[in-house]
Amino acid sequence: MRVGEQSTDPIDQVLGEVPVPAQLSPEDVRLAVRAVVVHAAEEWPAGPLCRNDGATYPCRLHRWGRRVLAAHGLNERQIDALVRHGNPFVHVPFPFTVNSSAPARTPAAYPPRTPAGHPVRGQAAARVVAPGARPAVRPAGPGRPVAPPATAPRWPRAS
Template sequence: MRVGEQSTDPIDQILGEVPVPASLTPEDVRLAVRAVVVHAAEEWPAGPKCRNDGAAYPCRLHRWGRRVLEAHGLNERQIDALVRHGNPFVHVPFPFVLSGPSAGRPSAAQSPRGPAGRVAAPPVRPALRPGGTGRPVAPPATRPRWPRAS
């Protein structure tokens, strides 16, 4: 069954589709991302089923999540990329703008304080040992930076 087709599941026929909110909030977008990732397809001998609830794919929540993300401005390819990514907590900007900064936040060039110029860091010289041997000392080891879950 494709995403746009009508479901033949009796529960879907009784309950109908989950309505998309008239005005989307950041919480709606977060929930929609979770819905499409958690309720992704899983192959079974009888055909694809929802990974979360075992209903025929796409289930009600997956369809709702896709409709919300489409209303938010994402296209099919971007939604499929979210599903393939597999992280239900990935951040989708609100409001979603395809190019450039969002209208609500000014860029560095539009900042009320003027353009933010970058200052180059001074060149780093190797530290000398206290004994005065003149040999460079290795910088102290830093903790590894692990990737954050958005």
């Protein structure tokens, strides 16, 4: 059965569809993500069933979650990726926009590179810090300390 088709499950026919809220809140989006991940399909000899409640796939909550996420702005591929990811607590930004995950970077923000695409050695690349963030302060020194090589085995060998 496809996501948009009418269900033949008796419970679905009695209870009907779960309504989508008129105004979506961040809590609605979190619950929708949890619904589509927890109520994902599981293959059985009789066909796909809901992994959580054993109803015919897609169950009421899975369909509701897909409708809420679609109303939030996600497309089918993004919703399927959430289901494949398998984490019911994954964060979907609110409000969702396609390019909301990271601010735009200018070419000056990238470190200098060689023609092969590797960072240039010997030149200190300036770190760009987001506005309002504190730059990380690291202690001065040549780098991380390296332990000397062991001359004898640390544990006796089993013989």
